Amino acid sequence: MSASSSSFVVALDVGGTSMKGGLVSESGAVLLSERRPTPVADGPEAVVGAIRDFIGHLAASGDGNPAGVGLAVPGLVSADTALYAANLGWSDVPAIDFTPLDVPIMLGHDVRTGGLAESVLGAGRGVSDFLFLPIGTGIAGAMILHGEPYGGASGWGGEIGHIPVFPDGEQCACGQFGCLETYASAASVGRRYSLRSGLEGIRAEQVVSSDDPVAIEVWDEAVEALSLALATYTLLLDPSMIVLGGGLAEAGPALFDPVRTRLVKRLAFRAAPPLHPAALGVDAGMLGAALLGWRAAGRPELGPGWVLDVRSQPLVS
Secondary structure (H helix, E strand, C coil): CCCCCCCEEEEEEEECCCEEEEEECCEEEEEEEEECCCCCHHCHHHHHHHHHHHHHHHHHHCCCCCCCCEEEEEEEEECEEEEEEEECCCCCCCCHCCCCCCCCCEEEEEEEHHHHHHCCCCCCCCCCCCEEEECCCCCCCCEEEECCCCCCCCCCCCCHHHHCCCCCEEEEECCCCCCCHHHHHHHHHHHHHHHCCCCCCCCCCHHCCCHHHHHHHHHHHHHHCCCHHHHHHHHHHHHEEEEEEEEEHHHHHHHHHHHHHHHHHHCCCCCCCCEEECCCCHHHHHHHHHHHHHHHHHHCCCCCCCCCCCCEEECCC
């Protein structure tokens, strides 16, 4: 399906392993959706070049020029500069370096951009204040305040994965001790089980479904850490709800039921906010980038009325 001239934007969500991009129309129709690997091992310049090539390819797949480009990237970011991304190796990359097109472009933090999509299009539609917490290889949150992601004074807002839930606990890769991410991310659940059991290559979903006493213990500690962090967040910001996403949220009741129970117990004098699964899955970042693209094009009103129809395409190398 093609798009008429300037009736679509290019949207790209860049991760440490892969990039998901697409063309999204004014009505929210996803006209094209593709994936490509992120060449992190080749260095930061190669990653920037790969993003330029992907954006150019996507734009050429439409009919005419796009109205704008939205780009979601990890790390510290402003609307016009990718300030720092440790995993991708870059610092202070201007937005225009990412695109070969002479059209407006807007950057966004990957998790906050996913939170924007959940706010406008997904589980948080119509909710003013909530936490979007994707739990995958790592853990980072998007604080949605008055309908918009909040990045804090310097752009580091939402790093809930580094709340010290167990101050005397294990050291995190960030240098702190007892961080939520060290206990409750999917990568950490698998790693901690392997260390205790001596079994290599165990994934988090295997730990969740196992009746092995070591697996039960590791999963119990992950749930405990998550409930502690969510109780802290709730007492500070009083969210209307908490939206859990990412790969670990696919555990369903095995995650939601015990976390909900412990969160209720930890909030003795007030009601716990409801927990909901994210609605947009792996498309959240790309759809959020589309919203940024339309904002760059001067159309910030687009989004709330969209009815989504994602047509995912196979991985493109």
